[in-house]
Amino acid sequence: MATRTIDIEVRALQGLAARLGPAFADVVQAVLACRGRVVVMGMGKSGHVGRKIAATLASTGTPAFFVHPAEASHGDLGMLTGDDVVLAISNSGEVDELAAILPAIRRLGARLVAMTGKVESTLARHADWVLSSAVDQEACPLNLAPTASTAAQMALGDALAVALLDARGFGEEDFARSHPGGSLGRRLLTHVRDLMRTGDAVPRVAPDASLDALLREMTGKGLGFAAVVDEQGRPRGIFTDGDLRRLIERGADLRHLDAKAVMHTGPKVIQAGDLAVAAAEVMEKGRVTSVLVIDGDGRLVGALNSNDLMRAKVI
Structure with a gap:
């Protein structure tokens, strides 16, 4: 079962790489031009992935933070501005908590990127750009627990962060400034x-x-x-x-x-x-x-x- 799980997730990532296209490049350009921050959202397992993606973006030169969709509808939406890019993550694209705040995000004027496994979903229809994280099957033998789909989301988030890092010319000294407590930070910042x-x-x-x-x-x-x-x-x-x-x-x-x-x-x-x-x-x-x-x-x-x-x- 362990080997089968890994094989399924490897195939999911290979399929993800094959689908990368103009939409991904457009998202990179939109984030580079963004005068605000990248605001990442997601519920459940997608939320856990979203927190990691926000942290990776922030540590590699792209200011980002995570907002919980359920909390957003109770005041945390005030963290967003019209200058932000929202990265909303949902495998189904039909999560109620996300759907409830999509009109408010549009009214603010923030640009919306949907990372979803269903490109015809409600989330995808509201988005400016859609990044497909679709997988053929989950590694779960019941095809229910998010496994291959969350691996795809994580890899797609890493791909976005690294592409942005490269486009910004983000180097070792930049990395050290955002990691002053790490070994690289000590080596490059201590005189x-x-x-x-x-x-x-x-x-x-x-x-x-x-x-x-x-x-x-x-x-x-x-x-x-x-x-x-x-x-x-x-x-x-x-x-x-x-x-x-x-x-x-x-x-x-x-x-x-x-x-x-x-x-x-x-x-x-x-x-x-x-x-x-x-x-x-x-x-x-x-x-x-x-x-x-x-x-x-x-x-x-x-x-x-x-x-x-x-x-x-x-x-």
Whole structure:
């Protein structure tokens, strides 16, 4: 039965793809030209599908929301304007709650798209455009429970959202702006300045600072490194916990060393306005766990390590 269900729904979607034609393109153009929003409506299972379609449209660049048809006739119709496009979903096209508000939608001047399995239905006759979601049979063995028909509605809604996304030139950064809590949003919207340590939290010493002072600065700031900066505040080098271990392994006399003697030059740096994910790439390529943040004049303004990126879920 499970295999049969999937086979029936696959055939339903294949038939749906074969029927796409000029009406679908006209709906895409109407939504692109819409000065309002797409208002999705549907009852029962079609309503559940409609909520998903509205959410997908909204997250891919087409402002949309769902209005329950039964609530619309009790005040929620005030959410509609004449600038909107209404997408009404009903397999039969004869749902009483939808039929009751069709005249009001027409009086408002909103354009109406019917997504229905019956192109001669009441809903279809009132619509400006009809998108056929007809299926030969439901996957339900009684041919009653909405199964293949709701799969067709869902796929048709996805096709509409993706066609609109493509027509708008909606890209990764646009997607991130509507998904700031998602991983892509964090990667594309979080900048180094949002995460970096600044001010006294940034470990730094002068080139002539003693190794003892350098180690105290590292320990006090807890980042596992200290920047060595010149009088203008520009980083000339960096000293890390790993550098200290290597000095000890070599048996170096630590008593008379200063910062410039133990630092290694060419520290990894990044700009505050860069994306945090760019800092992660610098760390990965350089096989380091920290970067120094500089301004346009090359002066040290902050510091960032891999723990900061992990806490922000950038990596």
